[in-house]
Amino acid sequence: MSHAVPRVEIRAAQQLKSLMRDYFLDLDAAACDADRRVAWCTSVGPCEILVAFGFATYFPENHGALLGAKRLSHQLIPYAVSAGYCAESCSYMNSDIGAALRGVSPLQDAYGIAGPPRPDLLVYSTNQCREVQDWWNFFGRRHDAPVLGICPPTHLGEITPAHVRFVRGELQALIERIEAHFGEKLDRDRLAEVVARSSAASTLWRRVLDTARARPAPISFWDGLIHMAPVILMRGSPAAVAYYETLLAEMQQRVRDRVGAVPHERFRVYWEGMPVWPRLRDLSDKCLELGVAVAASTYCNSWAFEDYSGGDPLEWMARASIAIFINRDEPTKQAFLLEMVRRFDLDGLIFHNARTCPNNTNSRFGMTQRLREDHGLAVLSVDGDLSDQRFFSTAQTMTNLEAFVEQLEVRRRPASSAVSQEVAG
Amino acid sequence: MSAVPLYVGIDAGSSATKCVVLAADGTIVGHGVVSSGFDYAEAADAALTLALGGTGLDRGDVACCVSTGYGRKNVRGAQRHVTEISCHARGARAWYPEVRGIVDIGGQDTKVIWIDARGELVDYRMNSKCAAGTGTFLESVAVRLGVPLSAIDALAMTSTAHSVLNSYCTVFTGTEVIERIKSGEPRQDISMGLFRSIAARVFEMCAARDGPIAATGGVVAHCRAMLRALEEIFGAPPLLPPWPQQAGAYGAALLAREVDPHDLDERPRSAQSEVSA
Numbered sequence: 001m002s003h004a005v006p007r008v009e010i011r012a013a014q015q016l017k018s019l020m021r022d023y024f025l026d027l028d029a030a031a032c033d034a035d036r037r038v039a040w041c042t043s044v045g046p047c048e049i050l051v052a053f054g055f056a057t058y059f060p061e062n063h064g065a066l067l068g069a070k071r072l073s074h075q076l077i078p079y080a081v082s083a084g085y086c087a088e089s090c091s092y093m094n095s096d097i098g099a100a101l102r103g104v105s106p107l108q109d110a111y112g113i114a115g116p117p118r119p120d121l122l123v124y125s126t127n128q129c130r131e132v133q134d135w136w137n138f139f140g141r142r143h144d145a146p147v148l149g150i151c152p153p154t155h156l157g158e159i160t161p162a163h164v165r166f167v168r169g170e171l172q173a174l175i176e177r178i179e180a181h182f183g184e185k186l187d188r189d190r191l192a193e194v195v196a197r198s199s200a201a202s203t204l205w206r207r208v209l210d211t212a213r214a215r216p217a218p219i220s221f222w223d224g225l226i227h228m229a230p231v232i233l234m235r236g237s238p239a240a241v242a243y244y245e246t247l248l249a250e251m252q253q254r255v256r257d258r259v260g261a262v263p264h265e266r267f268r269v270y271w272e273g274m275p276v277w278p279r280l281r282d283l284s285d286k287c288l289e290l291g292v293a294v295a296a297s298t299y300c301n302s303w304a305f306e307d308y309s310g311g312d313p314l315e316w317m318a319r320a321s322i323a324i325f326i327n328r329d330e331p332t333k334q335a336f337l338l339e340m341v342r343r344f345d346l347d348g349l350i351f352h353n354a355r356t357c358p359n360n361t362n363s364r365f366g367m368t369q370r371l372r373e374d375h376g377l378a379v380l381s382v383d384g385d386l387s388d389q390r391f392f393s394t395a396q397t398m399t400n401l402e403a404f405v406e407q408l409e410v411r412r413r414p415a416s417s418a419v420s421q422e423v424a425g
Numbered sequence: 426m427s428a429v430p431l432y433v434g435i436d437a438g439s440s441a442t443k444c445v446v447l448a449a450d451g452t453i454v455g456h457g458v459v460s461s462g463f464d465y466a467e468a469a470d471a472a473l474t475l476a477l478g479g480t481g482l483d484r485g486d487v488a489c490c491v492s493t494g495y496g497r498k499n500v501r502g503a504q505r506h507v508t509e510i511s512c513h514a515r516g517a518r519a520w521y522p523e524v525r526g527i528v529d530i531g532g533q534d535t536k537v538i539w540i541d542a543r544g545e546l547v548d549y550r551m552n553s554k555c556a557a558g559t560g561t562f563l564e565s566v567a568v569r570l571g572v573p574l575s576a577i578d579a580l581a582m583t584s585t586a587h588s589v590l591n592s593y594c595t596v597f598t599g600t601e602v603i604e605r606i607k608s609g610e611p612r613q614d615i616s617m618g619l620f621r622s623i624a625a626r627v628f629e630m631c632a633a634r635d636g637p638i639a640a641t642g643g644v645v646a647h648c649r650a651m652l653r654a655l656e657e658i659f660g661a662p663p664l665l666p667p668w669p670q671q672a673g674a675y676g677a678a679l680l681a682r683e684v685d686p687h688d689l690d691e692r693p694r695s696a697q698s699e700v701s702a
């Protein structure tokens with residue numbers, strides 16, 4: 001029997017809906033307008049440069065996530081596989097390629113548009129993975145559009161001035177190539193304004209996420225996955241800044257009113273790795289039923305960049321692009337997770353081992369073991385995938401989650417009442 | 426001491442449903458295993474009937490029932506559902522207080538559970554989606570070997586060669602078996618190799634932990650070759666409970682003894698204390 005506990009919905013969600021509609025309708029309009037240009041960009045790529053150039057920016061990973069959330073990926077991936085893409089490569093990429101080959105898009109039903117806008121330019125950064133490069137190249141060939149990118153140094157521990165200088169140089173070269181291709185100069189003042197807005201939205205987003213330090217957490221990972229859309233899609237726009245001001249005010253009010261994302265919050269955990277888009281509802285319902293608030297996550301924090309306080313905007317972009325979690329080495333990631341456990345006062349961590357995204361999976365090189373053994377933390381690792389539901393077993397994952405809560409319950413009991421020894425019959 | 430009230434644990438597994446009935450003092454007064462079929466509720470009833478058979482006791486004497494296993498939420502009359510992970514740990518530890526690792530090899534899944542000296546769960550793993558390393562795997566490869574499942578254990582025990590099957594997945598293992606038969610490898614060696622490949626999967630799931638290990642589950646209950654393979658890879662024979670297949674049900678029954686009847690009015694605190702409809 002499930003025990004649905006009423007949740008207080010986040011009011012800003014209504015505003016978000018219209019913001020998303022405006023965004024996609026504008027993208028569609030830009031694609032149809034001979035005087036406007038569309039650029040595709042990776043989610044943690046150099047989109048501020050594109051916005052400053054005046055491109056309408058579109059993010060294919062968002063489309064991959066939508067395909068997953070609508071449970072279309074597993075039907076579309078086979079088309080990408082038959083076109084030569086490995087079935088165990090990024091399921092965002094494979095479902096997006098499959099969707100293009102089949103002419104399928106959730107944007108059709110959601111916004112009444114044909115699908116993703118036709119690109120005039122595709123720009124990537126391999127700060128997250130090398131897959132995006134080949135994904136973008138597929139669409140570059142398909143639309144006969146230039147594909148440009150930067151390849152920053154990866155798996156960094158300490159970030160040195162040399163790293164930042166190198167990436168800044170890459171960004172400068174990218175600007176020059178765009179200028180040469182489109183015969184247009186980048187307005188540097190405009191870039192500084194866009195970066196300032198991008199940073200402002202990102203800072204507000206981080207403050208929104210930080211409200212979950214309160215007990216009960218007013219916002220959970222599951223809510224964050226919806227409300228993070230503007231900080232990715234509308235980065236650099238005034239709309240994103242305005243949206244996060246509204247959302248932050250609402251979250252702060254929820255903290256004052258002690259309104260929790262999980263009404264009867266019993267445990268607070270961290271979600272490490274990618275979301276399981278096709279099973280978000282099942283997972284969030286299970287957490288609700290178990291009284292588990294997923295109060296912090298790597299994923300939602302991926303767009304919480306450092307503040308920009310004036311100065312060289314390219315340097316800020318360079319630093320932001322390599323400082324992100326996914327681009328760091330194992331010890332830095334582990335230190336970040338430990339700090340999150342401390343800051344958010346968490347009871348444990350859940351690692352998602354996403355079959356098709358080794359890049360954003362951190363349970364493959366002993367980290368879960370180290371967190372358990374060296375730091376005494378409760379850690380659960382679940383197998384699944386971001387979009388391809390064929391790699392996910394609902395029954396097994398639910399049992400794992402329930403057992404995790406049983407483990408957390410026992411850990412919380414005073415030592416004297418731990419499981420007593422039984423007399424065997 | 427009178428046997429009543431009784432405490433019942435039912436482990437509704439994907440292949441078999443197991444039941445253990447405890448007297449008020451915790452001694453096992455009955456147990457039974459039936460095939461799960463397609464209806465967990467019916468299988469649970471049948472398992473309870475079997476467990477009570479010959480005891481002179483009946484359902485009216487049951488004070489509390491805790492269900493576990495894949496079909497735990499379908500068991501009628503269970504006051505609580507607890508995961509098989511906690512129940513197996515509980516059952517195995519009651520038989521062997523010194524146990525640290527529990528290796529459960531069941532029909533559809535294999536679990537490895539680690540507990541500390543207080544019985545607290547430290548770590549647990551379940552096989553990922555594929556059937557390799559489970560009873561189902563054994564069943565499907567037996568077909569390739571042309572040997573009935575019931576005969577594969579005795580056959581494997583006659584092997585003296587150190588044969589191991591190398592494939593990770595059930596389908597590839599099936600192909601490997603055919604290739605080996607064609608190349609003239611004796612079936613007993615291939616059979617033993619099969620158990621070794623399951624043991625290797627289990628060992629991988631153990632994450633380099635130490636401590637006495639108990640083996641539970643249907644495959645362990647029915648196959649000495651499984652124990653032999655586990656002993657080879659772990660370097661010591663695993664502890665073998667008196668009823669390895671019933672470890673989860675036993676753990677559930679022990680938990681049933683601890684349920685505070687007043688708690689049952691409370692809406693669930695968790696999965697562990699979820700009150701079923």
Ligand code: SF4
Nearest residue numbers: 090128129131357359
């Ligand atoms: S980070 Fe992972 S999910 Fe994202 S594009 Fe790369 S491989 Fe795909």
